[in-house]
Amino acid sequence: MTGRATPEKGSDASGGTKRASDLLTIGDMARRTGLSVSAIRFYEEKGLVFPHRNAGGQRRFLRSDVRRLSFIVIAQQLGLTIGEIQAVLARLPEGRTPNRADWTQISAGIRTRIDDKIAQLTRTRERLDGCIGCGCLSLKACQLYNPGDRAARQGSGPRRLLAD
Structure with a gap:
């Protein structure tokens, strides 16, 4: 679990009061992100999201987890592995969602990877005639x-x- 307070304690990662209506079910998360419930559970299993559990043991997500899951999907589309995404997110305090400054740093590394891939594809294209x-x-x-x-x-x- 991250440093986030549980809903029962009445606060969220930013220290504000947290109401049950501020939390989303896994089904809500699936609808909001376009991910399957099983994908969200997979990301939880890998330590990429940290839902709270209510008294009945059901998962409840912070609204900010919509952005966190969206970041994970985009990072994968850009070629980051689950392990690399774990490492990036682990550097963030309190398990928070990447902000603009975080993304600037993260995207610099991704940009280098994309440039390398472009160079590799360019070499391949040039060799096609051979x-x-x-x-x-x-x-x-x-x-x-x-x-x-x-x-x-x-x-x-x-x-x-x-x-x-």
């Missing part, structure tokens, strides 16, 4: 699958298919 699409696996001229004929060092023939 590929004749034959599936040979070790042709010296194949710049996509076997650049510089690296497979030749492993022996002749389709080395990636043959077990030594």
Whole structure:
């Protein structure tokens, strides 16, 4: 659990009074975020969201968790793994949702990753003309699958298919 106070104690992460009507059920969260209930439970299991439990054991989420879950989905679409998202969110105090300043820092790292991916895709695009699409696996001229004929060092023939 994060440092958030439970609803029974009457306060939220910002220290303000928290009413039961301020909390959302998991179904409400699913409707608000477009995520399935099972996805929200998965994110809870991974420690990315921390719902409170009412007296009956039902999950209750803070309204700010809508933004937190939205951040998680966007981060995944940008290529961050669950582990990387955990690390980013763990750096935030009291389990709060990333704010503008947090996002500026986070997005700098994502931007670097995107730039690297663009460079990789550009190299692949430039090598496409050298590929004749034959599936040979070790042709010296194949710049996509076997650049510089690296497979030749492993022996002749389709080395990636043959077990030594």
